[in-house]
Amino acid sequence: MTPRTPRALAAPSLAAPFTLCGLTLRNRLVATAHATAAVTDGAPTETDAAYWRRLAEGGAGMVITGGTAVAPESTLPQRYLTEAWRPEIKDAVRRRAEAITDGGAVAVAQLVHLGRETLGAGTFYAPVSAAAVRSPREATTPHPLSTEEVRGVVDAFRISAANSVQAGFHGVELHAGHGYLLAQFLSRVNNTRDDEYGDRIALPAQVIDAIRTEIGQLPIGLRVSVEPGEESGLGLDDLIELLPRLCAAAPIAYVNVTTGVRNTYVPGMATTRPPLLESVARIRSAVAVPLLVSQGFRSVADIERALDSGADLVGMARPFMADPDFARKVIAGDERSVRPCTGCNEGCRTFEPTGSCSVNPELGPPGAAARPAIPLLLTRRGARGGPVAVLGAGPAGMECAMALARSGAEVTLFDTARRAGGQARLASLAPHRSGWQKFVDYQRDQLADLGVRVRLGTSPAPDDLAAYAQIVLATGAAEESVHVPGELLTLTSTDFLSRYSDVVPEASGVAVLDDGFGWWQGISAVESALAAGAREVTVITPGTGFATGLSPENRTQLMNRLTGAPLRVVAMSTVTSTTTDGVRLRHVLDGQETHLAADVLVTVGERRPRRPDFAPAAHQTVRAIGDCVVPRRVAHAVAEGRAAAEAVAARLL
Amino acid sequence: MTIRAWAAIRQWAGRPVVLPPEVCACGIGHAGVMRLDDIDRLDRINGINGINGINGINGVDGRGLVGAHQRVSRRRRPDGDRGRPDVACLSPDVGRGRLDFPRWSPDVGCRRLDAARWSPDVVHRRRTSSLGPVD
Numbered sequence: 001m002t003p004r005t006p007r008a009l010a011a012p013s014l015a016a017p018f019t020l021c022g023l024t025l026r027n028r029l030v031a032t033a034h035a036t037a038a039v040t041d042g043a044p045t046e047t048d049a050a051y052w053r054r055l056a057e058g059g060a061g062m063v064i065t066g067g068t069a070v071a072p073e074s075t076l077p078q079r080y081l082t083e084a085w086r087p088e089i090k091d092a093v094r095r096r097a098e099a100i101t102d103g104g105a106v107a108v109a110q111l112v113h114l115g116r117e118t119l120g121a122g123t124f125y126a127p128v129s130a131a132a133v134r135s136p137r138e139a140t141t142p143h144p145l146s147t148e149e150v151r152g153v154v155d156a157f158r159i160s161a162a163n164s165v166q167a168g169f170h171g172v173e174l175h176a177g178h179g180y181l182l183a184q185f186l187s188r189v190n191n192t193r194d195d196e197y198g199d200r201i202a203l204p205a206q207v208i209d210a211i212r213t214e215i216g217q218l219p220i221g222l223r224v225s226v227e228p229g230e231e232s233g234l235g236l237d238d239l240i241e242l243l244p245r246l247c248a249a250a251p252i253a254y255v256n257v258t259t260g261v262r263n264t265y266v267p268g269m270a271t272t273r274p275p276l277l278e279s280v281a282r283i284r285s286a287v288a289v290p291l292l293v294s295q296g297f298r299s300v301a302d303i304e305r306a307l308d309s310g311a312d313l314v315g316m317a318r319p320f321m322a323d324p325d326f327a328r329k330v331i332a333g334d335e336r337s338v339r340p341c342t343g344c345n346e347g348c349r350t351f352e353p354t355g356s357c358s359v360n361p362e363l364g365p366p367g368a369a370a371r372p373a374i375p376l377l378l379t380r381r382g383a384r385g386g387p388v389a390v391l392g393a394g395p396a397g398m399e400c401a402m403a404l405a406r407s408g409a410e411v412t413l414f415d416t417a418r419r420a421g422g423q424a425r426l427a428s429l430a431p432h433r434s435g436w437q438k439f440v441d442y443q444r445d446q447l448a449d450l451g452v453r454v455r456l457g458t459s460p461a462p463d464d465l466a467a468y469a470q471i472v473l474a475t476g477a478a479e480e481s482v483h484v485p486g487e488l489l490t491l492t493s494t495d496f497l498s499r500y501s502d503v504v505p506e507a508s509g510v511a512v513l514d515d516g517f518g519w520w521q522g523i524s525a526v527e528s529a530l531a532a533g534a535r536e537v538t539v540i541t542p543g544t545g546f547a548t549g550l551s552p553e554n555r556t557q558l559m560n561r562l563t564g565a566p567l568r569v570v571a572m573s574t575v576t577s578t579t580t581d582g583v584r585l586r587h588v589l590d591g592q593e594t595h596l597a598a599d600v601l602v603t604v605g606e607r608r609p610r611r612p613d614f615a616p617a618a619h620q621t622v623r624a625i626g627d628c629v630v631p632r633r634v635a636h637a638v639a640e641g642r643a644a645a646e647a648v649a650a651r652l653l
Numbered sequence: 654m655t656i657r658a659w660a661a662i663r664q665w666a667g668r669p670v671v672l673p674p675e676v677c678a679c680g681i682g683h684a685g686v687m688r689l690d691d692i693d694r695l696d697r698i699n700g701i702n703g704i705n706g707i708n709g710i711n712g713v714d715g716r717g718l719v720g721a722h723q724r725v726s727r728r729r730r731p732d733g734d735r736g737r738p739d740v741a742c743l744s745p746d747v748g749r750g751r752l753d754f755p756r757w758s759p760d761v762g763c764r765r766l767d768a769a770r771w772s773p774d775v776v777h778r779r780r781t782s783s784l785g786p787v788d
Binding site for chain 1: 783784785786787788
């Protein structure tokens, strides 16, 4: 095939249909593959089907399901991956495929063999790979597949693809990215074989040919990722060399290009633009087949730019979890109403118990129509109807006010702060945490569009609230000061975030006393101090390490950002007192005391509920939500905001 | 009255909470945890004497709510002493629908604790990658 050059003419808009192997995609937006964990004993559940149905109904042109393994050695002990090689689960898979096609999208099943990547969970079997080359993410070297065993892998993909198509999928996508087995064969570092599979494209080509014998001309897509570091042996230059050769050897319907390997492949808030955006034209020039580019696309401007640079389709996953109606809204020109993915990587990556989303309260666990949430009922009185007052314009209060306004209630939102956002806005003040501000901006814009009265910088007096029969307290939390006796300038992490650019230039050595939970308060204090030019930052923690509360993905990206930074970590220690030039440390095990030079101490204290001293009148029903009940995560705040609105609205009817 | 108490617990435990085994007396590790002062708060919130109303039923310091988990208490204290425990461990049967008590109030609320913050050394988060959404 002749490689295409970048389009010279005007690019199609994201709303334009696209034809793929005779199938019509209603637009250029693709929901890329991910697991839901709503899978029991390897078979998708009703909850799983409902998830994909909702996603397809939101308007994406093509939906690719993920977390589907082709062989037992590629599963996890929890068995939440779909076991595609088993024909007996076909009915469950059919439910999933029908959910997508009923929603109007083209349904594609991504198939994966993890190879040497155990995801850190271990399996019941020995990890396998192209060669005896250890993954940087694993402690041991995998078993190198024999020639005969590789042929078994080919068969596993063939059988799984046949099962998927027979269950109703329009096509399949081979996962040859993220460092999984097919990528291990494509890598010049990991594939050191001297048999026929030493040709790096041989295994993927054989898999494609084998599947073709089962599914005919239905689409077979290929997902690859630009992997970082020389040790991956599969960077952009490698892909530019391999893809034309592979497409010539075994024709595919499309190539889906993303980035990263396990632990780096889910960019957090620090990644604010699509990493591949500048490379689209180069990839386009190398491949003649339809090109799907993924990773980090969040805005219409970036999507259109990718299409303009030569991509045919643009893929996203997390934005569809945050707002399944993403496609419908942006095609209607209503990007402002899209509930944004913040890149927090909290709910969507932890599977507790299934995929959820911090900012989308409608995504609930199995058996629940939404994320479970129970607002705290402080007083219940008999009065019904009338206007509603919400006190506190953080994520909980704004979500509550939005939902109330949508239900037709007359609502006023108060906050003593001059700017909306509460703890989310505070968190966004740190470097690389701007994702929270995106969410605050979204909520603020929605409140304006819904006509909610917002009174910032105002603390309503009891008389001001007399007119409201329904009151919702969403007044958040405040960080407690950690008492450390001594002379050194000592600030809470809240105070430090608010003024670090003023404090740090006067204090070159910054000590951060973490609470041991390894969460963002201490981490953001570190990143803020470094951004402001601190000569040295030292984290002191009674726990066993730094940033231990983060998911592996966020922690890896954090450590990449901190590479080369003057950061020291003193684990299993605490601060007993300060002096004029530093802090006195005590080891929590042996009690040994040492001195650390520092110019300022930042402490991470417990956040305590903050509620107004407010005596409700005889007619007032009062509820409390979010951090002012118990300080937790944004996900709790948003879900309780929504639930409180529903409870209040029920009383208004 | 017991039904009321159970219904309240069930409402409270409707949210999955990962519980560190060293806190969870029963060792099951995925039910809920409630401090006794939260139980007091539950009393106040509900504005009734409901929880106290089952005093003595199970012989746990006059707090039948805790004693409803006799099995748990016994396991935690092999000598059979069901004295006042630090925490109440809710059986997984509660909140999962196996104990089918009638709903008491659609709006019952109480303070919930985030088990992940129970102690610095107990953070029961998944340590694995998940094949969740990437792009």
